[in-house]
Amino acid sequence: KNQVEQSPQSLIILEGKNCTLQCNYTVSPFSNLRWYKQDTGRGPVSLTIMTFSENTKSNGRYTATLDADTKQSSLHITASQLSDSASYICVVTPYSGGGADGLTFGKGTHLIIQP
Amino acid sequence: GEEVAQTPKHLVRGEGQKAKLYCAPIKGHSYVFWYQQVLKNEFKFLISFQNENVFDETGMPKERFSAKCLPNSPCSLEIQATKLEDSAVYFCASSQLGQGGEAFFGQGTRLTVV
Numbered sequence: 001k002n003q004v005e006q007s008p009q010s011l012i013i014l015e016g017k018n019c020t021l022q023c024n025y026t027v028s029p030f031s032n033l034r035w036y037k038q039d040t041g042r043g044p045v046s047l048t049i050m051t052f053s054e055n056t057k058s059n060g061r062y063t064a065t066l067d068a069d070t071k072q073s074s075l076h077i078t079a080s081q082l083s084d085s086a087s088y089i090c091v092v093t094p095y096s097g098g099g100a101d102g103l104t105f106g107k108g109t110h111l112i113i114q115p
Numbered sequence: 116g117e118e119v120a121q122t123p124k125h126l127v128r129g130e131g132q133k134a135k136l137y138c139a140p141i142k143g144h145s146y147v148f149w150y151q152q153v154l155k156n157e158f159k160f161l162i163s164f165q166n167e168n169v170f171d172e173t174g175m176p177k178e179r180f181s182a183k184c185l186p187n188s189p190c191s192l193e194i195q196a197t198k199l200e201d202s203a204v205y206f207c208a209s210s211q212l213g214q215g216g217e218a219f220f221g222q223g224t225r226l227t228v229v
Contacts, residue, residue, distance in 0.1 A: 034218075036220075041222075042222055042223075043119075043206055043208075043220035043221050043222045043223050044206075044220045045220070046217055046218070046219070049217060089158075103148075103158075103160065103218065105150075105157075105158035107157060
């Protein structure tokens with residue numbers, strides 16, 4: 001069964017500090033891995049998308065890494081800001097030859113940035 | 116439009132009543148997905164469409180759930196005879212390229228069944 005596991009479940013850090021969120025998956029083969037940010041009461045917003053051949057991708061203060069051999073990804077947030085408080089969800093797209101199959105979601109990491 | 120528009124934002128239904136949710140995908144996107152988020156970040160896939168055709172409906176509880184994406188109309192997700200466990204936030208997402216492309220999510224419809 002395709003699974004995506006994220007850790008930690010929740011994290012509290014001080015404003016200005018860095019943090020790293022982890023994602024392990026069993027989806028195979030997979031088409032791409034995405035990190036989404038979901039603010040409370042809002043829909044998920046994409047931060048990065050990586051195919052299996054990509055190792056790292058940055059979006060401002062967010063840097064995602066991918067190790068397709070060990071099936072692990074991480075999301076590193078640099079110099080955190082209060083607005084980074086949100087849930088961060090790792091989503092893996094299984095490869096099935098194309099089309100509109102559903103994405104496999106992790107349960108997310110709930111990040112709280114304290115002033 | 117440039118964003119996925121979901122209506123209504125909130126919906127309250129008595130147990131056994133019907134609920135209908137709407138989603139207007141981003142113009143030009145051929146793929147539409149519906150997800151149910153019950154507890155924190157537990158997204159459950161319901162159904163996907165390629166234009167007006169159902170592509171994958173393996174996640175749909177078919178007895179009470181139905182969905183349509185008709186030309187020139189918002190997509191809809193309908194729940195007949197709602198149950199308490201249907202209370203959730205229902206997200207719609209659209210994509211230009213199916214599973215390989217960026218999926219843009221709407222703001223969700225929070226359904227509360229009382």
